[in-house]
Amino acid sequence: MTLRALHDAARRTLDPVHYDYVAGGAGEERVLSANEAAFDRYLLLPRTLRGNEPRDTTARLPGAGRAAAPVFVAPTAFHRLMHPDGEDATARAAAAEGAVLVTGTAATTAVDAVVAAAREAAPDPAVWFQLYLHPRPEVTEALVRRAEQAGCTALVVTVDSAVFGRHTRDLRNGFTDLPPGHAAENMRDLPGAPPGTLTDIPMSAAPTWRDFGELARTTTLPVLVKGILHPADARLAVEHGASGVIVSNHGGRQCDAVPAALDCLPAVVDAVADRTPVLMDGGVRRGSDIAVALALGATAVGVGRPVMWGLAAEGEAGVRAVLATLRDEYDHTLALCGGRRNADLTRDMVVRRGETR
């Protein structure tokens, strides 16, 4: 199954309102389109006769040892809307494929159950926990403890969501509440946090880098920052103890007037200058997209929607198919570019469409 076929199957299977929730973006969906279009503007300029065996696509990521490929499952909310097996299926699939899974505050399965499911598929899976800085620090702290106790190996703080995104399709469809029986399970029993509606996951009351730094000090886990676009913020993240920076515009679901995530990557990589890994997500749909992002300096890329489509179409097997396809395509592209390791992809090996070196 190609990623495209899984997407088509998901569209046929899902309630159209739930399909729109995942497929859609903010505003006029300009950024949503731009994320994928950015990859079409870059082409690979292979090197040759460098030998291409044995190949090693593994990537060293914070709190993950070596991942099988430089690909992680980006945090996406409410997997049970896609398939009754929900995050359990995603977790088993990611662990079986050796990919980092980022689960999060908005999961419809509690984090301890997600980690337990991952452990059914692999002895030492890497599950990271994504959270927002909650207006009440005790809630943030309770979430962090919950993730630590569950066995998560890193935290991801999303910083692009000072307010909830205006998702045009959801507004049109009147999709504001989860269906009965579904809830953001990690918010259960937390002080002042009734789980339920899409919009009641409080994201902020103007948190600052100081709040981020305090969170990073209260845990021994590596803490990554997700949602960085400006190089100055990447530098601040490093200064405040971040163990990684994720360049992301939230899949075009927050501000609809920002650049494509890929276009923000090189300046962030330069600003960070090897002090911490730089990851990115948004618009990755094929193995050659991974190669382009790595050549521009990313250590790994996240995939959001493709995983949801695999889950909706085929449950655990569908998610495995997405991750295995991306890994195989990437490995093939790496070989065709004359590379044996991820680090063999360098910035001189990408050109803008219509240009050569």
Ligand SMILES: Cc1cc2nc3c(=O)[nH]c(=O)nc-3n(C[C@H](O)[C@H](O)[C@H](O)COP(=O)(O)O)c2cc1C
């Ligand atoms: C349905 C959906 C739910 C999402 N939920 C979250 C979330 O809870 N936390 C978060 O940090 N990012 C969330 N994101 C953003 C993703 O982590 C990621 O940045 C984005 O999906 C990457 O783009 P892609 O879908 O083009 O791969 C969500 C994205 C989608 C599509």
Ligand SMILES: CC(C)CC(=O)C(=O)O
């Ligand atoms: C419930 C939200 C926190 C999920 C989200 O980030 C999104 O839908 O983009």
